[in-house]
Amino acid sequence: MARLRAILGALFTAFRRDTKSLGSFASNNFFLMSLLFLRQAGVFVYLIVGLVMFFPLSTDPLRKIPPVRLALWPLSPRERRLLRIASPWLNPLTWILAALAVWAASGKVTVALWAAIAAVFTLGFVAPSLPLAPSKELWRRIPNLPGPLNHLIRKNLRELLSTLDFYAALILSVTVLVSRVAGRRLPQEALLPITVLIVLALSSYAQSLFGLDGPAALTRYHLLPVRGWQVLAAKDAAFLLAAFVLTLPLAPLLGLAGALAALAVGHAPSVNRRREQTRWRFSSGASFGNGLGQLVLMAGAAGLVQANPLFLLPLLAGYLGSTWWYGLVIERGRLDS
Amino acid sequence: MISCRDLTRRFGDFTAVDHLTLEVAGGAICALLGPNGAGKSTTVKMLTGLLPPSSGQATVAGLDVAKNPLEIKRRIGVLPEDLGLFDDLTVEEHLLLTGRIYGLTSHETTLRTEQLLRVLSLADGRNTFAGYCSNGMRKKTAFAMALLPNPQVLFLDEPFESIDPLTSKIMHDLLISVAARGVTVFLTSHILSMAERIANQFIMIRGGKIVWNSSLVELTQPLEDMYFDLVESPSAEDLAWLGCGRS
Numbered sequence: 052m053a054r055l056r057a058i059l060g061a062l063f064t065a066f067r068r069d070t071k072s073l074g075s076f077a078s079n080n081f082f083l084m085s086l087l088f089l090r091q092a093g094v095f096v097y098l099i100v101g102l103v104m105f106f107p108l109s110t111d112p113l114r115k116i117p118p119v120r121l122a123l124w125p126l127s128p129r130e131r132r133l134l135r136i137a138s139p140w141l142n143p144l145t146w147i148l149a150a151l152a153v154w155a156a157s158g159k160v161t162v163a164l165w166a167a168i169a170a171v172f173t174l175g176f177v178a179p180s181l182p183l184a185p186s187k188e189l190w191r192r193i194p195n196l197p198g199p200l201n202h203l204i205r206k207n208l209r210e211l212l213s214t215l216d217f218y219a220a221l222i223l224s225v226t227v228l229v230s231r232v233a234g235r236r237l238p239q240e241a242l243l244p245i246t247v248l249i250v251l252a253l254s255s256y257a258q259s260l261f262g263l264d265g266p267a268a269l270t271r272y273h274l275l276p277v278r279g280w281q282v283l284a285a286k287d288a289a290f291l292l293a294a295f296v297l298t299l300p301l302a303p304l305l306g307l308a309g310a311l312a313a314l315a316v317g318h319a320p321s322v323n324r325r326r327e328q329t330r331w332r333f334s335s336g337a338s339f340g341n342g343l344g345q346l347v348l349m350a351g352a353a354g355l356v357q358a359n360p361l362f363l364l365p366l367l368a369g370y371l372g373s374t375w376w377y378g379l380v381i382e383r384g385r386l387d388s
Numbered sequence: 389m390i391s392c393r394d395l396t397r398r399f400g401d402f403t404a405v406d407h408l409t410l411e412v413a414g415g416a417i418c419a420l421l422g423p424n425g426a427g428k429s430t431t432v433k434m435l436t437g438l439l440p441p442s443s444g445q446a447t448v449a450g451l452d453v454a455k456n457p458l459e460i461k462r463r464i465g466v467l468p469e470d471l472g473l474f475d476d477l478t479v480e481e482h483l484l485l486t487g488r489i490y491g492l493t494s495h496e497t498t499l500r501t502e503q504l505l506r507v508l509s510l511a512d513g514r515n516t517f518a519g520y521c522s523n524g525m526r527k528k529t530a531f532a533m534a535l536l537p538n539p540q541v542l543f544l545d546e547p548f549e550s551i552d553p554l555t556s557k558i559m560h561d562l563l564i565s566v567a568a569r570g571v572t573v574f575l576t577s578h579i580l581s582m583a584e585r586i587a588n589q590f591i592m593i594r595g596g597k598i599v600w601n602s603s604l605v606e607l608t609q610p611l612e613d614m615y616f617d618l619v620e621s622p623s624a625e626d627l628a629w630l631g632c633g634r635s
Contacts (some may be wrong), residue, residue, distance in 0.1 A: 202485035209476040273473035275489050276461035
């Protein structure tokens, strides 16, 4: 038992230190928007909150121990079984889930809601153990693009595809597409808000463009004979491409306007305050202020471009200015600090 | 080809590299040797523009490192300490990216990529994402990226660690032949036997300071003896509890 106590104690310390994922939902634009505007939506908003909140937290504490190390430790099969049973209880969500189960049994929480939250929790718990090779195979098929930055842009697209932000936006986009294919007419006044909503779902990623690049990738950016603005442009190209494709069923030009605004605001936190992100999680934005700034600018830019497409030109000029400036900041080595 | 004068790097109160002065001629293979934390990687980072020096000057391929960062990057090939690979690119994509970014034509890039994949036994794993590669494959990919643009100067931070004997031999032969064609090689290593076989200039550092430079003082004894005399001596303490009193 002394061995088990020692391992569980170390796991508890490691799990407690890893509080990064706790903050990931708090500064995600989609989550903030859900809280601000969908308070009246009842169970729906709870499910969104549940999805955004519970998924990042639902990790198996035992994964903190490298599998090889765990296999090498002189533990008996019984001790290993006990460790497997005891370790999930280091995650506070397990206790919450148990409490919800008790409430569900007493009728205070609907069984369906409990089941939905439990499913999200379980998915987050086991997802890292699932073989992800097929998706990597799929990503290999991202088409080549013209220009010397081709492979950098493809890499950045693959990174974007490994965030949940993309899939939240994809669900919205596919819903609109299906509705249109089914012959339902979308009210003209809904075009702008739904387009902005799709870009909004992606926009937290624009505040943490280098979050999925490890230290080695940052070294490579500095070694490549390219200017800082080119490194940033390769990031932006992937984001703009995704935003454009996802808003195709609605108003791609407005989507582009919103995406340019999101990037122009997102460059500063991406470069000045790089925060590491986790794959298969929602991106965390830099702050509530940045998220609000993005939201207001995205809506404003898309609205202006809807009124007159020529407004895209000053927006483009502002975006290019931001790219140039923060490219210089990258060249000064700001990303590493 | 590589020259630095009073190169110094401080991190707060800690001085990692302390007034380093050295010269490496064109076509030389210079091995920078020293224990962990001696300042080898910090020196390489300063010479390749990855880290600005706190004071002092460095020139590489005739250019001031601080004043011409972009032009220097075009002239050097680097195998950095952390390898500098992207998890989301395959081995082959890393090489294709390098060729295009260094201004090679698509045809030339493909040609050199194929050759490097073949020579470094990377062809079978060409479609493997770097994030899924073994340490050895990752190191070979980063090495191939350093060679592909045909640089004037090669900086290799611990190139032989975690490499299989055959690739180690191939890398050794490649470096000897490129140096014979005028390319300057500056490498760090903990494998003294390999350094002794490949290099023709040795610099030993300890605590960020040069303790011996073979271009100034001749090698009077085997490199390993010299290293243990000048840089660090093996610990003589006996771990008496090891192997005793086991139940």
